[in-house]
Amino acid sequence: MKDKMVSQKRKGCLIALEGIDGSGKSTQARMLAERMRQEGIACYATMEPTDSPIGALIRQILTGRVKTDNRVIAPLFVADRLDHLLNEVNGILPKIEEGIHVITDRYYFSSYAYQGVDLPMDWVIRANEPNSAILRPAVTIFLDLTPELALERIARNRFQMELFEEKARLVQVREKYMEAFEALKGVERVAVVDAGRSLGEIADEVWEVVKEYIKMSDSGEEIWQR
Ligand code: ADP
Ligand code: TYD
Numbered sequence: 001m002k003d004k005m006v007s008q009k010r011k012g013c014l015i016a017l018e019g020i021d022g023s024g025k026s027t028q029a030r031m032l033a034e035r036m037r038q039e040g041i042a043c044y045a046t047m048e049p050t051d052s053p054i055g056a057l058i059r060q061i062l063t064g065r066v067k068t069d070n071r072v073i074a075p076l077f078v079a080d081r082l083d084h085l086l087n088e089v090n091g092i093l094p095k096i097e098e099g100i101h102v103i104t105d106r107y108y109f110s111s112y113a114y115q116g117v118d119l120p121m122d123w124v125i126r127a128n129e130p131n132s133a134i135l136r137p138a139v140t141i142f143l144d145l146t147p148e149l150a151l152e153r154i155a156r157n158r159f160q161m162e163l164f165e166e167k168a169r170l171v172q173v174r175e176k177y178m179e180a181f182e183a184l185k186g187v188e189r190v191a192v193v194d195a196g197r198s199l200g201e202i203a204d205e206v207w208e209v210v211k212e213y214i215k216m217s218d219s220g221e222e223i224w225q226r
Pocket of ligand 1: 023024026027154196197199
């Protein structure tokens, strides 16, 4: 009897960029996408909160135009993320299934860190289980920057400060990120990158990390889930 050959299409990797506000996530997401395109690697860059109606509501809450309780904000982020994964038009999951690598500026560790300041982190992690059950990132890259430097960078370039951008808050958020990485080590792959350097130095290190996962995925290893 002939061996049954199963041909399986290679899936894309999800790369999540994380960090406190102003740590350089959107800049590095752009640079990483550019690097991948130069290398001829198909990729799609996206972000959270998304530009869906749920994301728009979240932004109104962040700017203080709509007031609500923290226990309401957290599930809104969960719903926005589910739509971000599953949306038929521009969802992450369909891209991954097509073999396209996806770079997201924030994913569920943002909820663990930011919502984890006001709510028990366990609760936030559990609330996000529908998301983590669908797709864990191949790697989460944490752009580590002190809140002082992050706020300096933000102040240089923005007029409006959002709800979460006060120093004491960012100190807490950074601590919560560390707590979440510790709580989930063995479950999640996290690379901490020193974001207090030049754009090029950071981009090179981010690329070194990402390259390895792309190689693994090209060789057929199932790295998007464990
Ligand atoms: P985030 O998306 O994490 O909020 P941004 O990428 O928007 O961060 O960066 C915040 C600000 O800091 C931007 O004005 C950006 O141009 C600047 N910036 C980003 N990375 C660096 C860096 N390595 N050195 C100096 N300024 C930076
Ligand atoms: P973002 O627009 O990425 O801000 P920045 O570019 O300054 O990093 O995100 C807006 C805010 O939303 C940011 O302060 C973090 C917050 N946030 C949460 O509190 N929970 C989440 O799950 C996500 C995705 C974002």
